[in-house]
Amino acid sequence: MTELDEYVGRIESLAQRQGLDYYPVDFELAPQSLMTEIAVYGLPIRMPHWSFGVRYIHQLVRQSMGHSKIFEVMFPGDPCRAFLMDTNSLAENALVAAHVVGHADFSKNNQLFARFHEMAGGNIVEKAAAHAHRIQQAIDAAGLERVEAVLDAALALESHLDVGGELHRGRYPEFIAEKTTPRPTSFQKHFQQLPGASEPQAVPLGLNLGPQRTRVPPHPEYDLLWFIANYAPDLEQWERDIFLAVRAESLYFYPVFACQIMNEGWASYWHARLLREADFLPQQTYLAAIKAHSDVVRPFASGEETALAINPYHLGFTLWEHIVERHGLARAREVMREEDDFGFIRNYLDRDLAGELDLFVYEVRQGDEIRVANRDLEAVREAILAPKFNFGAPRVAAVELKPDGGLVLAHEHSSDGRGLDAARAKKVLEYTRRAWRRPVHLHTVNDRGEPIELAA
Amino acid sequence: MTIRIAAETPWYELFSRGARDWLRHNQKVRAAVRESLPELLAGADLISRPGNRTVAVPVKFLEHARFRLLDAQTQTGAGQGKGEPGDVLRPAREEGDPQGRSGGIGNGEIRFVVELKIDEIVDWLWEELKLPELKPKRAATLDEPDYVREGWDKRGARSRLDRRRTLKEAAKRHAVQDDAVAIINDDLRFRQLHRRAMPATNAAVIFALDVSGSMDEAQRRLAKQFFFFALHGIRRQYAKVETLFLAHAAQAWEFDESQFFQASSSGGTVSSSVARLALDVLQHRYDPSRYNGYFFYASDGENAAEDRDAARGALGELAGLVSYAGYVETGGGATFRPRETQLAELFGELKAKGHPVGVSRLGSQDDVWRAIREFFTGQAADD
Numbered sequence: 097m098t099e100l101d102e103y104v105g106r107i108e109s110l111a112q113r114q115g116l117d118y119y120p121v122d123f124e125l126a127p128q129s130l131m132t133e134i135a136v137y138g139l140p141i142r143m144p145h146w147s148f149g150v151r152y153i154h155q156l157v158r159q160s161m162g163h164s165k166i167f168e169v170m171f172p173g174d175p176c177r178a179f180l181m182d183t184n185s186l187a188e189n190a191l192v193a194a195h196v197v198g199h200a201d202f203s204k205n206n207q208l209f210a211r212f213h214e215m216a217g218g219n220i221v222e223k224a225a226a227h228a229h230r231i232q233q234a235i236d237a238a239g240l241e242r243v244e245a246v247l248d249a250a251l252a253l254e255s256h257l258d259v260g261g262e263l264h265r266g267r268y269p270e271f272i273a274e275k276t277t278p279r280p281t282s283f284q285k286h287f288q289q290l291p292g293a294s295e296p297q298a299v300p301l302g303l304n305l306g307p308q309r310t311r312v313p314p315h316p317e318y319d320l321l322w323f324i325a326n327y328a329p330d331l332e333q334w335e336r337d338i339f340l341a342v343r344a345e346s347l348y349f350y351p352v353f354a355c356q357i358m359n360e361g362w363a364s365y366w367h368a369r370l371l372r373e374a375d376f377l378p379q380q381t382y383l384a385a386i387k388a389h390s391d392v393v394r395p396f397a398s399g400e401e402t403a404l405a406i407n408p409y410h411l412g413f414t415l416w417e418h419i420v421e422r423h424g425l426a427r428a429r430e431v432m433r434e435e436d437d438f439g440f441i442r443n444y445l446d447r448d449l450a451g452e453l454d455l456f457v458y459e460v461r462q463g464d465e466i467r468v469a470n471r472d473l474e475a476v477r478e479a480i481l482a483p484k485f486n487f488g489a490p491r492v493a494a495v496e497l498k499p500d501g502g503l504v505l506a507h508e509h510s511s512d513g514r515g516l517d518a519a520r521a522k523k524v525l526e527y528t529r530r531a532w533r534r535p536v537h538l539h540t541v542n543d544r545g546e547p548i549e550l551a552a
Numbered sequence: 553m554t555i556r557i558a559a560e561t562p563w564y565e566l567f568s569r570g571a572r573d574w575l576r577h578n579q580k581v582r583a584a585v586r587e588s589l590p591e592l593l594a595g596a597d598l599i600s601r602p603g604n605r606t607v608a609v610p611v612k613f614l615e616h617a618r619f620r621l622l623d624a625q626t627q628t629g630a631g632q633g634k635g636e637p638g639d640v641l642r643p644a645r646e647e648g649d650p651q652g653r654s655g656g657i658g659n660g661e662i663r664f665v666v667e668l669k670i671d672e673i674v675d676w677l678w679e680e681l682k683l684p685e686l687k688p689k690r691a692a693t694l695d696e697p698d699y700v701r702e703g704w705d706k707r708g709a710r711s712r713l714d715r716r717r718t719l720k721e722a723a724k725r726h727a728v729q730d731d732a733v734a735i736i737n738d739d740l741r742f743r744q745l746h747r748r749a750m751p752a753t754n755a756a757v758i759f760a761l762d763v764s765g766s767m768d769e770a771q772r773r774l775a776k777q778f779f780f781f782a783l784h785g786i787r788r789q790y791a792k793v794e795t796l797f798l799a800h801a802a803q804a805w806e807f808d809e810s811q812f813f814q815a816s817s818s819g820g821t822v823s824s825s826v827a828r829l830a831l832d833v834l835q836h837r838y839d840p841s842r843y844n845g846y847f848f849y850a851s852d853g854e855n856a857a858e859d860r861d862a863a864r865g866a867l868g869e870l871a872g873l874v875s876y877a878g879y880v881e882t883g884g885g886a887t888f889r890p891r892e893t894q895l896a897e898l899f900g901e902l903k904a905k906g907h908p909v910g911v912s913r914l915g916s917q918d919d920v921w922r923a924i925r926e927f928f929t930g931q932a933a934d935d
Contacts, residue, residue, distance in 0.1 A: 099808075099909075120613065120651060126564070127564075127565075129564070129565070129568065130564040132570065133564070133569055133570050134570070134859055138571055140564065141569070142569075144572060144573055145573060145575070145616075146573055146577040146580055146614065146616075147567075147577075147578040147614075147616035149570065149571075149572075149573030149574035149575070149576055149577035150569070150574075150577055150613050150615075150616070151569035152573060152574050153574055153613075155570075156570075183788060200770040240576075248616070251616065252616060252618050252619075253619075255618070256619070275817060300930060301826065313773075331896075356915050377584075383801060395632050395633075396632070398574065398631065400633075401633050402631060402632065402633025402635060402641055403631055403632045403633055404629060404631045404641070405629070405630075405631070406630050406631065406632050407632075410632075425869065453632060454632055454633050454634055455630060455631070455632055456630075456632070456633070456637075457625070457628055457629070457630060457631070458628065458629055458630075458631045459626050459628050460626065460627040460628075460629075460639060460645065461644070461759055462879065463627065463644030464642070464644060465640060465642065465644035466640070466641040466642040467639060467640050467641060468631075468635045468636065468637050468638065468639045468641060469636045469637060471637065476630055476787050479628055479630035480630045481626075481628055487618060489618070490619045490620065490621050492619055509621070512621055513621075514621055514622050514624060515621070515622050515625070516619055516620065516621060516622065517619075517620045517621065517623075518622050519617075520615075520617040520618065520619065521617075521619055521620075523617030524618065524619055528619070540891065
């Protein structure tokens with residue numbers, strides 16, 4: 097048994113005594129190459145696509161310049177799977193193990209994570225690998241070009257799903273449910289007819305054509321991946337599988353995305369606390385671990401006094417410390433269970449804390465000049481949350497099928513505040529068209545706010 | 553609880569998924585570059601460095617498009633640190649600094665250059681322009697004796713020892729002998745060479761350039777580009793291509809490739825001089841029965857009036873010898889010409905007589921591709 101084994105065991109029992117409650121964690125030491133790929137793909141094995149290749153090169157460059165070091169990656173599930181970088185020092189790994197235990201507690205208890213866990217099961221790593229395997233089979237059968245065309249469309253739309261919806265979702269009902277007229281109550285009977293008026297004539301209902309078919313889509317449909325998988329004319333089964341595979345993986349990423357500040361903060365809070373109480377660690381290891389901790393949760397890069405992005409580890413850590421201090425651990429656990437980042441920031445980032453952390457809103461002006469705009473609490477909260485709405489993507493819905501089978505998409509520019517970048521949107525429509533096999537239209541507005549229609 | 557370190561080569565070491573997708577990206581970039589190749593290459597100085605077999609084309613990473621909002625008029629974000637509202641965190645870019653801070657390696661900007669092999673480019677162009685393959689002169693597909701490898705022998709020069717074959721022999725002997733010696737002389741096998749008649753696939757390409765005072769820098773550049781692709785088009789077809797560079801004003805000289813395009817003279821234009829020189833070289837150095845001769849001539853077309861008959865005679869002889877003669881007239885696009893130039897007329901006559909001749913004009917960059925296409929389709933049709 098190695099030292100690390102021993103430490104991890106003792107950290108876990110410490111965590112359990114502190115009331116952390118989590119699915120077992122499967123730790124694995126992994127080399128830099130795998131950690132890089134996990135950072136790029138989001139999962140250890142994922143479907144092949146050229147766009148990952150671009151991210152991969154960027155990641156390699158960042159790493160070679162020392163801008164990015166990955167200590168650990170953890171996949172919530174049952175069991176949770178944690179990959180620790182094999183070049184971490186013993187102290188770093190002790191810290192990282194404690195951090196992972198914090199994540200494991202969070203992902204089992206937070207309601208958003210729990211709902212997605214319930215829908216998808218706790219083995220995303222294996223599922224993604226199975227998707228990748230099936231896609232490889234599709235490549236062997238249909239050829240790389242065709243599979244790539246489907247992935248171009250599916251991955252471009254990966255954020256366009258209904259995060260409030262179900263993973264396994266059936267098609268729309270074929271027919272509109274017949275409205276059953278409720279039997280008139282005695283009250284209605286009494287007042288339907290004024291005294292002295294004649295008996296009301298039955299209103300003719302027109303021709304009875306039997307049950308009416310549902311219009312597709314019956315309402316603006318934001319779950320674009322699901323919609324294409326189910327309603328694209330002439331989609332082959334393997335293509336449909338690809339859309340649904342991308343959708344399942346994307347849904348898995350949503351809680352991680354929507355709880356990033358809370359989740360990283362919670363894990364940082366617990367690694368700090370567990371290490372403080374880990375009297376079994378030698379002094380040197382402890383000091384090295386605390387040093388690693390302060391590197392992770394510091395707000396600015398070294399030598400800087402301001403940051404134009406907020407470190408989620410730092411913000412979350414500070415908020416949780418504050419909550420535990422003021423309201424106690426039991427209340428903190430309640431918050432952890434109930435909130436996501438939106439509620440967390442809006443309810444718990446208060447004026448004092450924002451002032452203490454020196455948070456501000458900045459503006460980029462002409463010539464890329466950046467100025468501090470204000471320190472208004474509401475504005476700070478919204479600036480933190482702005483990139484998180486709707487999975488970070490514009491709101492685009494399928495609204496209509498044309499008689500020729502064409503698909504009409506509409507962008508909700510009023511809620512997003514402005515139109516779509518037309519060149520990119522056109523590209524996405526081209527990707528989509530290849531899967532849909534009929535013209536695809538999109539309504540949005542241009543930079544002057546005038547409605548425009550793009551088509552491919 | 554245990555931390556696993558796999559005993560065997562772990563799955564993730566078997567191949568790099570990141571590298572796989574990166575290579576695929578690069579393939580797509582190449583394909584994209586290939587589609588816009590004629591435009592990309594129009595500006596490139598391709599033969600300025602002879603011997604350099606690749607061209608580097610700067611490109612961007614491919615972007616996998618997503619729906620994205622238009623940039624807001626004023627972008628905002630959340631930050632952290634000291635400072636009062638209105639404080640400048642980062643000053644505006646200086647005028648005349650278009651790259652700004654976003655450039656440079658400091659921000660992770662990666663410059664990305666695709667290297668293309670000249671041969672590959674020419675292959676693509678041939679596909680892109682749908683150019684036919686050249687047809688060698690039938691008379692030139694003469695059989696020419698050459699050495700080929702054939703069979704084995706127990707004796708031979710050491711340099712032709714076939715190791716694989718020798719070991720095979722040794723293995724056979726080991727199978728039947730007990731206590732065998734590793735390799736004995738009897739096991740040795742040497743490759744043998746025999747003389748066999750091989751079809752000749754030689755070409756001699758003569759580039760002739762008018763360097764008289766009236767040919768300016770831009771016209772030479774066009775001629776150079778045209779010659780470059782013509783040469784590589786021919787190289788696709790023939791195993792052995794000899795090139796010959798002739799420049800002329802009132803007189804003609806032979807140059808080597810590196811000096812050819814720098815040559816200049818202030819004299820008048822006497823086209824017959826270069827045609828005579830070409831004839832002379834063809835007859836003496838490149839036996840017309842063994843070589844496919846190609847003659848490409850670039851000029852502004854203004855030959856001296858008194859040279860007309862001499863030029864007609866020399867060019868006529870030359871056209872009879874070569875597989876194909878191409879004439880490109882430079883500078884014609886911009887200037888107004890009331891009539892055909894003398895050389896255009898002469899080549900026109902040759903063409904009318906049924907000689908394999910092509911005439912084309914190079915007014916601008918775009919004409920290079922058109923001219924290439926004309927020459928190569930013309931050559932295939934003539935045959």
